[in-house]
Amino acid sequence: MKKIAIVGAGQSGLQLGFELLNKGYHVTLYSDKDACEIFNSAAPPVPIQFYPSLGYEKELGIDFWKSEPATHIDGVRFDLYTTDGTKAFTIEAPLKIKAQTIDLRLKFSEWLNEFKRRGGNLIIEKGTIALLEEITVKNDAVFVATGKGELSQLFKKDEKKTVFDKPQRHLALFYAKNCQLNYMNDPTSGGSSYNIMEGVGELIMSPFLSKNKERIFYILFEAIPGGPMDFFDRNADAAGQLELTKKFLKDNYPPLFQMIKDASLAGKNEWVCGAVTPTVKCPVGVLPSGNVVMAMGDLLILNDPILAQGLNGASKFAHYIAERIVKSEDKKFDAEWITEVTEGYWQTAQYNNAITTSMLQGAAPHQQELLFAASQNPSIAADFVNGIGQAHVMYPWFGDPNEAKKYLDKKALNIVKEAAE
Numbered sequence: 381m382k383k384i385a386i387v388g389a390g391q392s393g394l395q396l397g398f399e400l401l402n403k404g405y406h407v408t409l410y411s412d413k414d415a416c417e418i419f420n421s422a423a424p425p426v427p428i429q430f431y432p433s434l435g436y437e438k439e440l441g442i443d444f445w446k447s448e449p450a451t452h453i454d455g456v457r458f459d460l461y462t463t464d465g466t467k468a469f470t471i472e473a474p475l476k477i478k479a480q481t482i483d484l485r486l487k488f489s490e491w492l493n494e495f496k497r498r499g500g501n502l503i504i505e506k507g508t509i510a511l512l513e514e515i516t517v518k519n520d521a522v523f524v525a526t527g528k529g530e531l532s533q534l535f536k537k538d539e540k541k542t543v544f545d546k547p548q549r550h551l552a553l554f555y556a557k558n559c560q561l562n563y564m565n566d567p568t569s570g571g572s573s574y575n576i577m578e579g580v581g582e583l584i585m586s587p588f589l590s591k592n593k594e595r596i597f598y599i600l601f602e603a604i605p606g607g608p609m610d611f612f613d614r615n616a617d618a619a620g621q622l623e624l625t626k627k628f629l630k631d632n633y634p635p636l637f638q639m640i641k642d643a644s645l646a647g648k649n650e651w652v653c654g655a656v657t658p659t660v661k662c663p664v665g666v667l668p669s670g671n672v673v674m675a676m677g678d679l680l681i682l683n684d685p686i687l688a689q690g691l692n693g694a695s696k697f698a699h700y701i702a703e704r705i706v707k708s709e710d711k712k713f714d715a716e717w718i719t720e721v722t723e724g725y726w727q728t729a730q731y732n733n734a735i736t737t738s739m740l741q742g743a744a745p746h747q748q749e750l751l752f753a754a755s756q757n758p759s760i761a762a763d764f765v766n767g768i769g770q771a772h773v774m775y776p777w778f779g780d781p782n783e784a785k786k787y788l789d790k791k792a793l794n795i796v797k798e799a800a801e
């Protein structure tokens with residue numbers, strides 16, 4: 381495989397493009413928008429990006445915003461509120477390696493230009509079945525990284541790996557100014573705030589670097605469908621919707637209201653409202669001619685953003701695919717290769733999905749015990765916070781009650797040992 385085509389220029393497609401250019405491949409990237417259109421597009425999600433995903437960007441020399449303090453996330457604070465609105469406990473820990481939050485319009489528009497500067501062949505054209513037919517003939521391998529776009533119909537749902545058949549949360553994400561976050565009780569700090577309201581949903585907040593290079597915040601509401609916070613209307617005025625959330629928090633969760641009481645929208649339509657049905661697809665897309673293409677990113681594994689596994693997973697898979705292409709120089713790009721590569725990746729990716737599913741369904745008893753232990757023991761808190769970006773390190777202990785007990789016993793023993801020293 382020497383000539384590669386990629387359709388879709390989000391995290392998956394662009395990162396794979398850079399990885400392969402770096403390794404000397406001939407890469408053609410098809411994007412439905414040019415850099416200017418991306419920069420001026422409607423507000424996209426604002427993902428928190430952790431290591432190891434950030435490490436790939438560093439290796440590729442595309443971590444252009446590393447010296448911008450507004451992108452840095454130093455740690456995460458989780459607060460759990462019970463059904464009567466009382467705070468049950470807090471889990472808080474710094475990240476061993478800072479995470480990053482940035483407006484994707486800034487990131488991808490600059491990356492698109494950089495891709496051309498590095499010799500990539502960029503074509504601004506919307507991918508269609510006809511285009512895929514054409515480029516499967518001209519290239520050794522074709523990857524489809526178009527997210528939730530219409531090409532997703534090419535790929536069948538993987539019934540065994542898909543847990544849900546409808547959205548588990550209704551989402552509203554606001555780009556806002558003037559928030560006061562509670563990480564380390566220091567609103568000027570670069571921490572994220574993650575709040576679970578039992579029976580209601582989640583409120584997730586973080587500072588981030590806006591496309592105009594200002595430090596602003598995102599406020600993400602994850603409302604349980606039919607619950608008391610499920611009042612968002614995507615056709616309504618965004619500022620009015622933000623005011624509704626303030627009233628809801630003031631009446632029900634005063635400490636959360638404190639964080640957004642002075643918040644105002646960063647721009648008129650700077651919000652995202654919708655829902656996703658977490659879905660895993662089969663990776664092989666068969667075109668009418670019989671030629672095959674491979675799915676990646678959200679198109680392959682679509683997660684609810686509750687635990688930030690989407691873009692982080694898309695990035696890990698792009699890196700994994702690039703490594704496998706290098707190792708497969710003499711192999712044919714066919715359904716067998718695509719399936720084998722995807723199954724290899726699933727060995728770790730399944731834990732990204734498992735932890736997201738646990739958060740969406742509500743923690744099992746042993747997971748509740750682990751979370752409470754994390755609120756009491758900084759070492760367990762650190763394991764949680766630093767595990768978000770690489771969920772597989774939290775297994776088997778997060779998934780299995782017996783392993784959870786062993787893990788907690790070991791942590792307790794460590795405390796005894798430390799006290800004795």
Ligand SMILES: Cc1cc2nc3c(=O)[nH]c(=O)nc-3n(C[C@H](O)[C@H](O)[C@H](O)COP(=O)(O)OP(=O)(O)OC[C@H]3O[C@@H](n4cnc5c(N)ncnc54)[C@H](O)[C@@H]3O)c2cc1C
Pocket residue numbers: 387388389390391392393410411412413425426427428429505506507508525526527528529530531551553600652676677678679685687688689690691692693694
């Ligand atoms: C509210 C919200 C919050 C989120 N928060 C987080 C988080 O904190 N952490 C995290 O890791 N993830 C988060 N995510 C998920 C994350 O944004 C996605 O998982 C990630 O962006 C997927 O990347 P992708 O490259 O697969 O797809 P996309 O980013 O969707 O990119 C697809 C690209 O393909 C283009 N395209 C579409 N159709 C075509 C076509 N036919 N031809 C050519 N181009 C096409 C699109 O314009 C786009 O540029 C969040 C998602 C949401 C909705």
